[in-house]
Amino acid sequence: EPEVTQTPSHQVTQMGQEVILRCVPISNHLYFYWYRQILGQKVEFLVSFYNNEISEKSEIFDDQFSVERPDGSNFTLKIRSTKLEDSAMYFCASLRGADYGYTFGSGTRLTVV
Amino acid sequence: LAKTTQPISMDSYEGQEVNITCSHNNIATNDYITWYQQFPSQGPRFIIQGYKTKVTNEVASLFIPADRKSSTLSLPRVSLSDTAVYYCLVGPPINNNDMRFGAGTRLTVKP
Numbered sequence: 001e002p003e004v005t006q007t008p009s010h011q012v013t014q015m016g017q018e019v020i021l022r023c024v025p026i027s028n029h030l031y032f033y034w035y036r037q038i039l040g041q042k043v044e045f046l047v048s049f050y051n052n053e054i055s056e057k058s059e060i061f062d063d064q065f066s067v068e069r070p071d072g073s074n075f076t077l078k079i080r081s082t083k084l085e086d087s088a089m090y091f092c093a094s095l096r097g098a099d100y101g102y103t104f105g106s107g108t109r110l111t112v113v
Numbered sequence: 114l115a116k117t118t119q120p121i122s123m124d125s126y127e128g129q130e131v132n133i134t135c136s137h138n139n140i141a142t143n144d145y146i147t148w149y150q151q152f153p154s155q156g157p158r159f160i161i162q163g164y165k166t167k168v169t170n171e172v173a174s175l176f177i178p179a180d181r182k183s184s185t186l187s188l189p190r191v192s193l194s195d196t197a198v199y200y201c202l203v204g205p206p207i208n209n210n211d212m213r214f215g216a217g218t219r220l221t222v223k224p
Binding site for chain 1: 147149151154155156157158159162200212213214215216217
């Protein structure tokens with residue numbers, strides 16, 4: 001079964017540092033998403049991406065966040081200057097189209113110290 | 114996006130059928146209902162999706178009444194490994210739609 005792959009699985013960074021979280025969506029999917037989940041809390045939508053541009057973003061996705069699809073396979077989330085409250089699991093998801101449901105990756109656990 | 118309401122938690126025993134109901138009173142005409150399962154430290158996993166009546170796959174069944182203001186996820190003969198959080202999401206299956214997760218239902222299956 002095709003998978004969404006995320007790397008790294010765990011990243012520790014110092015406050016103020018930039019981090020890039022990487023995702024390889026399923027190859028024939030067209031729509032890409034980033035979600036995050038703070039420990040013990042619900043899954044929160046960050047941003048959706050289609051046709052090489054952001055289609056929607058939440059209030060969480062401020063100027064410190066950016067997304068890119070630099071080539072035909074990778075989809076990245078960059079946090080420019082991390083804060084302690086950015087510590088969370090970050091999930092990438094992709095969608096083939098209507099009626100199929102999202103496929104999520106296994107996540108990157110980001111710890112900001 | 115339609116707001117959903119689910120029980121916070123449910124307990125069950127191995128071998129029982131579990132039914133988790135989700136209320137979505139303001140569901141729109143073009144909204145679908147999708148259920149996800151999440152284990153600790155893992156990403157949500159798609160279980161089933163439906164629009165009306167009944168949908169069944171190898172994992173679960175989804176029952177949707179005619180008014181579509183609620184839906185019920187049915188898990189037949191649960192096992193300990195079905196212990197997880199289950200999310201009901203409602204939204205249009207358009208190309209760039211985002212799904213907003215609620216708090217979900219924490220199902221605990223006991224031996």
